[in-house]
Amino acid sequence: MSSLTVVDLGTGNLHSVAKAVEYAGEGVSVRVSSDPAVIRRADRVILPGQGAVGTWFKALGAGELRNAIDEVIKSRPLLGICLGLQALFDFSDEDEGTPGLGVLPGRVMRFSPPAQTNGLKVPHMGWNNVNQSQQHPIWKGIGDGERFYFVHSYYAVATHQEDEIGGTVYGHSFTSAAASGGVAAVQFHPEKSASAGIQLLRNFLAWSP
Amino acid sequence: MGLAKRVIPCLDVDAGRVVKGIQFIEIRDAGDPVEVARRYNLEGADEITFLDITASSDQRETMVHVVEKVAGEVFIPLTVGGGVRAIDDVQRLLSAGADKVAINTAAVHRPALVEEASNHYGSQCIVVAVDAKQVEGGAEPRWEIFTHGGRKPTGLDAIDWCRRMAESGAGEILLTSMDRDGTRDGFDLALTQSVAAAVPIPVIASGGVGNLDHLVDGVLEGGADAVLAASIFHFGEHTVGEAKSRMAAAGIEVRL
Secondary structure, eight states, X not given: OOEEEEEOOSOSOHHHHHHHHHHHSTXXXXXXXXXXXXXXXXXXXXXXXXXXXXXXXXXXXXXXXXXXXXXXXXXXOEEEETHHHHHTEEEEOTTTOEEOOOSEEEEEEEOOOGGGTTSOOSSEEEEEEOBOSSOOGGGTTOOTTOEEEEEESEEEEESSGGGEEEEEEESEEEEEEEEETTEEEESSOGGGSHHHHHHHHHHHHHOOO | OOOOOEEEEEEEEEXXXXXXXXXXXXXXXXXXXXXXHHHHHHHTOSOEEEEEOOOSGGGTHHHHHHHHHHHXXXXXXXXXXXXXXXXXXXXXXXXXXXXXXXXXXXXXXXXXXXXXXXXXXXXXXXXXXEEEEEESOXXXXXXXXXXXXXXXXXXXXXXXXXXXXXXXXXXXXXXXETTTTTTOSOOOHHHHHHHHHHOSSOEEEESOOOSHHHHHHXXXXXXXXXXXXXXXXXXXXXXXXXXXXXXXXXXXXXXX
């Protein structure tokens, strides 16, 4: 039986992520954990998160947990969700500037307030289109332009076009899905995106980079 | 192409059972929140809101079990409101699988709760529910906040209050017109428009929906980011899909 660990950094709705993965993949043993040993043993890892990126990195720390994540990034399929996507980039403007994991070159910035954008509300909340800028195994069976559920106030822009596999427009275009090697990441919430989201999780479970 | 306006069916739940006489065809148990949520999900609901109207505190735990069950098989955002008084209530509902928690009366009693909850869990999961009623006086229309199901005036100006809640870290405003709630006369569009223009966060219009054109009006005239309705969906008059088709025909971006 294949195993998957949802990394628990105390932020976001981890229960939903775990439930959606269980629903998507038959016979997958899902654990929610912050134990480095459990994370190292998993065949696949999901890096989720909501809220503030500074709090997220504080929970990650600089010790064994961080080492385990760095190790998994190099050796196993990993899916970042929401803050999990933002954390994989070089740098976020949030919390007076927060360095990221540096897996994906690029920067994370805040959406401009509605007064400067003709009324676009922040957070960007709801179902928006994801344009598949590149083919990738996680898009299997999902239509180009499919809607997924977003909720975020900061957005990432990948420096290199080859790292972006999905783009979304909210006032301007941003990177809503990225991939590099065995790492894939999405800004939206597949666990809250009905059947398209379940399909994406199923694709991640089947992915062998 | 772009962000879709959301259609949100709302369910009143009393001691773990859906109330307000839901009439669905081909549904085994119309009082079971899990079954009803499943149905709305199939119809294309963008989110589901549960309002816990349980009066007795010893049955409060039932809502947590309802949320757990729904979250295990319905994969769209779930908002839960009703009886949220302290940070512990927020924590319990989020851990059970709620994506957002709506705070109403407790925010009026202790506005700092909203700030504490959003600092702790992120503003994306904190909805402030506001019950507003138009009051006499002044040349321009004015609305005040009422609590206890619209019975208790607070003296707070609705627009100022929504602005203040947004500054305190609310991620969204669920705006109910107490004048229109249950009337089926349509949203209070002037109220919706005033709040939507005053806050930088999304506004959900609620109260008064009697037909599908009311949903269209809520977005086009009221400027709402999402529309919430209960009875037009519950009584089998319209499906969520029909609501979205009507909105799309009116030129509104929806998820079909």
